[in-house]
Amino acid sequence: MKLLLRNIKQLLQVRDNSIDKVSGAEMKSLPLIENAWLLLKDGLITDYGPMSNMPDYQGFKTIDCTGKMVLPSWCDSHTHLVYAGNREQEFVDRINGLSYQEIAEKGGGIVNSAKTLQQTSEQDLYSQSAIRLEEILKQGTGAIEIKSGYGLTTEAELKILRVAKKLGENYPIKIKKTFLGAHAIPTEFKNNKDGYLDLVCGEMMQKISEEKLADYVDIFCEEGYFTVADTERVLEAGKKHGLSPKIHVNQFNAIGGVAAGVKHNALSVDHLEILNDDDISVLKGSNTMPVALPSCSYFLSIPYTPGRKIIDAGLPLALATDYNPGSTPSGNMNFVVATACIKIRLTPEEAINAATINGAYAMGLSASHGSITKGKVANVLITKKIPSYGFLPYAFGSNNIDQVILKGKTLE
Ligand SMILES: N=CN[C@@H](CCC(=O)O)C(=O)O
Numbered sequence: 001m002k003l004l005l006r007n008i009k010q011l012l013q014v015r016d017n018s019i020d021k022v023s024g025a026e027m028k029s030l031p032l033i034e035n036a037w038l039l040l041k042d043g044l045i046t047d048y049g050p051m052s053n054m055p056d057y058q059g060f061k062t063i064d065c066t067g068k069m070v071l072p073s074w075c076d077s078h079t080h081l082v083y084a085g086n087r088e089q090e091f092v093d094r095i096n097g098l099s100y101q102e103i104a105e106k107g108g109g110i111v112n113s114a115k116t117l118q119q120t121s122e123q124d125l126y127s128q129s130a131i132r133l134e135e136i137l138k139q140g141t142g143a144i145e146i147k148s149g150y151g152l153t154t155e156a157e158l159k160i161l162r163v164a165k166k167l168g169e170n171y172p173i174k175i176k177k178t179f180l181g182a183h184a185i186p187t188e189f190k191n192n193k194d195g196y197l198d199l200v201c202g203e204m205m206q207k208i209s210e211e212k213l214a215d216y217v218d219i220f221c222e223e224g225y226f227t228v229a230d231t232e233r234v235l236e237a238g239k240k241h242g243l244s245p246k247i248h249v250n251q252f253n254a255i256g257g258v259a260a261g262v263k264h265n266a267l268s269v270d271h272l273e274i275l276n277d278d279d280i281s282v283l284k285g286s287n288t289m290p291v292a293l294p295s296c297s298y299f300l301s302i303p304y305t306p307g308r309k310i311i312d313a314g315l316p317l318a319l320a321t322d323y324n325p326g327s328t329p330s331g332n333m334n335f336v337v338a339t340a341c342i343k344i345r346l347t348p349e350e351a352i353n354a355a356t357i358n359g360a361y362a363m364g365l366s367a368s369h370g371s372i373t374k375g376k377v378a379n380v381l382i383t384k385k386i387p388s389y390g391f392l393p394y395a396f397g398s399n400n401i402d403q404v405i406l407k408g409k410t411l412e
């Protein structure tokens with residue numbers, strides 16, 4: 001299967017030499033080729049260049065991209081896409097004055113979603129999640145991480161990860177899976193958090209590693225959920241089961257979770273809405289990717305991750321959706337990129353780097369995704385006719401995507 005894209009107004013995020021991530025001031029640069037062509041063969045990016053140098057390709061299926069931009073598909077490194085039901089009542093409760101924490105204390109929040117999911121069959125959970133996945137494919141996401149964490153029993157946590165695995169087998173998107181058993185303390189363990197962590201680090205991890213259902217381990221390190229000591233315990237247990245850490249930290253309070261993540265060589269530390277100077281210092285010199293989730297800040301009306309400060313400190317930054325029923329019922333990476341520009345003050349170049357190559361890094365996928373590089377997976381977006389790539393975040397409410405190509409095939 002060969003596909004030739006020609007007359008591309010600008011081919012964006014072209015990296016001749018594969019890089020794993022971009023940091024600090026480098027994030028301001030988005031390498032591109034004007035008036036370009038791109039050849040996709042057998043699901044991979046095979047070659048590209050300016051139209052003036054295009055070889056005389058014959059007999060290939062061709063897409064004319066006059067006036068349109070082409071860029072790598074979005075890499076969404078933080079989602080909880082496999083969940084059951086929704087929580088719009090809590091949304092209304094918040095409008096009427098209750099806080100996210102007050103709702104959780106009243107039995108809403110994560111444990112509410114877990115109750116629903118436990119009563120949902122695997123088939124039904126698959127169908128509900130597939131609808132969301134199909135929507136985000138059309139919105140240009142080509143690689144995604146999906147977490148468990150809305151099960152909170154061994155059976156239900158396994159159910160989520162099996163559904164995530166099946167979605168990866170049935171759709172042309174790369175899915176990385178994360179075990180987030182330590183997402184909340186289930187009602188049955190209300191006064192026995194350690195007992196629940198015994199289950200998470202024991203039976204749950206055992207079964208997950210036997211069935212090879214996860215790549216990463218995660219925990220919600222936050223006041224009222226899990227402490228830094230709990231976090232260290234879960235990350236150490238995960239390591240024994242071959243799961244590297246990617247963790248939820250500093251969403252509402254800075255309690256030292258970032259340092260714990262770095263100490264355990266976490267691939268990413270996510271949320272970071274409340275970030276102090278010590279957290280920034282500890283990230284310097286580490287391999288840990290800070291991940292901002294601006295749609296979550298938007299939806300909950302909480303502070304935005306200080307991404308500007310993170311990048312200005314010379315660090316990398318990735319952007320992801322956090323797609324979940326409680327804090328972010330949206331998996332739209334276009335909105336994330338726009339909101340990062342509008343609210344976090346990232347430039348379009350920084351936001352596109354954060355949502356492609358750095359997102360790929362935060363899933364351990366930068367060797368295969370996140371840039372236009374020979375040999376990488378042929379996952380690209382073709383925009384509508386737009387005046388410049390800055391128009392993508394600028395026209396934040398419009399659908400600027402014309403076509404999506406995943407694994408070298410046009411999405412129908
Ligand atoms: N903060 C923890 N977990 C999810 C939201 C959970 C929920 O409210 O259902 C998040 O990443 O925002």
Ligand SMILES: [Zn+2]
Nearest residue numbers: 078080248322
């Ligand atoms: Zn999350």
